[in-house]
Amino acid sequence: MNNSNFRxxxxxxxxxxxxxxxxxxxxxxxxxxxxxxxFIGMAHGVLFVLYVMMAFSLQKQNNWNNKTLAIILACSIIPFGTFWMDRRYLKA
Structure with a gap:
C-alpha cells in the first residue's frame, strides 16, 4: 500500500x-x-471505510504520530478536509 493509492x-x-x-x-x-x-451514499460509505483502513495501515509507513493520524481521520468528516489533508500530508 502506498500514498498514491491513499491520495x-x-x-x-x-x-x-x-x-x-x-x-x-x-x-x-x-x-x-x-x-x-x-447510489452516491453507498459509494461514499465504501470510500470512507477504505479511507479509514488505509490511514491506519499507512500510519507506520509514513511515521505519523497519533495526533497526525487523528487529524487525518478527522479530515474525512469535514467538508473539503480530505483535499486539505492531501496537500498537507501526502503531496510530495
Missing part, C-alpha cells in the same frame, strides 16, 4: 462527501428524489 481514495471520498451534501441531499429532501442519494 486517490481520499480525493474520491472528498468528492463523494461534497456530492452528498451539495447534490443528493437537496434532491432527496427538496425534490423528493432519494435515488441518487442511495
Amino acid at each position: 486517490i481514495i481520499s480525493i474520491l471520498e472528498g468528492i463523494s462527501f461534497l456530492l452528498i451534501l451539495g447534490v443528493t441531499m437537496p434532491l432527496k429532501y427538496y425534490f423528493e428524489n432519494p435515488a441518487p442519494n442511495k
Whole structure:
C-alpha cells in the first residue's frame, strides 16, 4: 500500500462527501428524489471505510504520530478536509 493509492481514495471520498451534501441531499429532501442519494451514499460509505483502513495501515509507513493520524481521520468528516489533508500530508 502506498500514498498514491491513499491520495486517490481520499480525493474520491472528498468528492463523494461534497456530492452528498451539495447534490443528493437537496434532491432527496427538496425534490423528493432519494435515488441518487442511495447510489452516491453507498459509494461514499465504501470510500470512507477504505479511507479509514488505509490511514491506519499507512500510519507506520509514513511515521505519523497519533495526533497526525487523528487529524487525518478527522479530515474525512469535514467538508473539503480530505483535499486539505492531501496537500498537507501526502503531496510530495
